[in-house]
Amino acid sequence: MKMPSWQRAVVKVGSALIAPDDTGTSSKYLLAIARFIIECHERGQEVVLVSSGSAAAGRKHISYDSDTIPVTVKKAMAAVGQTDMMANWSRFFDFPCAQVLMTHGDLRDRARYVSIRNTLHTLLEHNVLPIVNENDALATDEMKVGDNDNLAAMVATLVDADALFICSDIDGLFDADPRVKPDAKKIPVVDKITEEIFALAGGTTNKIATGGMRTKIEAAEKATSHGIDTYIVNGRKGETFELLLHGKNPGTLFSRQQDPMTNKKHWLRHTLVSQGEIVVDAETANSVVAGQSLTTMGIVDIQGDFNRGDAVVIRNGDNAEAVAKGICQYSSHELIHIKGQEVSAIAKQYGYSPITEVIESNDLMILEDE
Structure with a gap:
C-alpha cells in the first residue's frame, strides 16, 4: 500500500528495540533506523527522534535483581543511562544531535509549551536532529507523560x-x-479510532517498557486528530525502513483526520489534565457547546479541588455528560461561594466586581465525542 507523502516526521523508538533483552542497550536494531533517518536527511525530509532507553541503558551501571524495580531505582537508572543513550545514537550521524528532555509539566504550562515548540522548530531549521525523551530522573507521577x-x-x-x-x-x-x-490478520489501515479499535489492544511484556498496544492507539488518536498520519511498524525488521523509504506501508496506518484541531484546541484536549469538574444546568451546557463563554450563572456544583489556571471539565448536570474542557479563571474554593449568582449580586455581596467569564470561549474545547 502506498503511503501519503510527508516532509516532517517524528520517529519513536521503543525500549523493545533499544534493550531487546532487558539488560542494557544494544545496537542490534538501531542501525537500520539510523540509516532511515540519514536517508531522510539526504532527501531534505526533517526528522525528530523520540527515544526510550535511558532506564535500560542505566541497568548496566545500576544492577537490580528483582523483576519489580522501585521508582527511585528507575529514576537513578534513567539519570545515568541518558548520556549512554545519547552517545549510542549520536555515533551513527555526521550531523549534530540535540538532547531535549521534558515532562508533562512542561507541556501543560502554555508558556513552556510554546517555548519547547519554538526550540524544536529552531533545531530543525538548523538541520539538527532533536532526540527527545521524558525527563524520568526528575518527573513525579503527576508530571509524567507516562509513556513515550x-x-x-x-x-x-x-x-x-x-x-x-x-x-x-x-x-x-x-x-x-x-x-x-x-492466524490473526494485520489491519493495514485504520480510518477512524473507535472503542472497537481500542478493544484490540493487548499489554506489554517488557519489564523496562511502560507502553503496550493501547498506548500506541492513544498516541495515534492524539496525532491523527491534529492531522498527522500515524504508523505502527516493526523496527526489528530491516525491510521495514526500506519499504518506508519507497513510500510503502509495512505496518498499520492510522489515517489523519481531514478536519484537524488547531494547536491550542489540541493542547486543551490532549495535553492538559483536568483537575476538577464544573457541573452546569442543561441550558448552560447547550450555550457552552454553541460557543459561549461559561459564566457563574448556570453553575450548580463544583467537584474537585483546583486552582486558577487549571483545566476543568464542564459536565451537564441533567445527564452527567462531559460537554467541554477548559482553563478556569477561578479556584474551586471561589466558585463554591459565587456559583449560580449574577455578577451584580456577587459585587454587592463581596464588594468587588468579579471576572465575568469563569472560562472564556477561546479557552474551551468541546468534547463532542465523550
Missing part, C-alpha cells in the same frame, strides 16, 4: 509533523492477539 508513545504524539503536534512512526517489536495492529491466535 504518547510523548511522541505530543512532540509530533509540537513540530507540526506530517507523519508519526511508532517503531516497536510488533508488525502493526491485528484483529486478534497474534501471540495467541497465529
Whole structure:
C-alpha cells in the first residue's frame, strides 16, 4: 500500500528495540533506523527522534535483581543511562544531535509549551536532529507523560509533523492477539479510532517498557486528530525502513483526520489534565457547546479541588455528560461561594466586581465525542 507523502516526521523508538533483552542497550536494531533517518536527511525530509532507553541503558551501571524495580531505582537508572543513550545514537550521524528532555509539566504550562515548540522548530531549521525523551530522573507521577508513545504524539503536534512512526517489536495492529491466535490478520489501515479499535489492544511484556498496544492507539488518536498520519511498524525488521523509504506501508496506518484541531484546541484536549469538574444546568451546557463563554450563572456544583489556571471539565448536570474542557479563571474554593449568582449580586455581596467569564470561549474545547 502506498503511503501519503510527508516532509516532517517524528520517529519513536521503543525500549523493545533499544534493550531487546532487558539488560542494557544494544545496537542490534538501531542501525537500520539510523540509516532511515540519514536517508531522510539526504532527501531534505526533517526528522525528530523520540527515544526510550535511558532506564535500560542505566541497568548496566545500576544492577537490580528483582523483576519489580522501585521508582527511585528507575529514576537513578534513567539519570545515568541518558548520556549512554545519547552517545549510542549520536555515533551513527555526521550531523549534530540535540538532547531535549521534558515532562508533562512542561507541556501543560502554555508558556513552556510554546517555548519547547519554538526550540524544536529552531533545531530543525538548523538541520539538527532533536532526540527527545521524558525527563524520568526528575518527573513525579503527576508530571509524567507516562509513556513515550504518547510523548511522541505530543512532540509530533509540537513540530507540526506530517507523519508519526511508532517503531516497536510488533508488525502493526491485528484483529486478534497474534501471540495467541497465529492466524490473526494485520489491519493495514485504520480510518477512524473507535472503542472497537481500542478493544484490540493487548499489554506489554517488557519489564523496562511502560507502553503496550493501547498506548500506541492513544498516541495515534492524539496525532491523527491534529492531522498527522500515524504508523505502527516493526523496527526489528530491516525491510521495514526500506519499504518506508519507497513510500510503502509495512505496518498499520492510522489515517489523519481531514478536519484537524488547531494547536491550542489540541493542547486543551490532549495535553492538559483536568483537575476538577464544573457541573452546569442543561441550558448552560447547550450555550457552552454553541460557543459561549461559561459564566457563574448556570453553575450548580463544583467537584474537585483546583486552582486558577487549571483545566476543568464542564459536565451537564441533567445527564452527567462531559460537554467541554477548559482553563478556569477561578479556584474551586471561589466558585463554591459565587456559583449560580449574577455578577451584580456577587459585587454587592463581596464588594468587588468579579471576572465575568469563569472560562472564556477561546479557552474551551468541546468534547463532542465523550
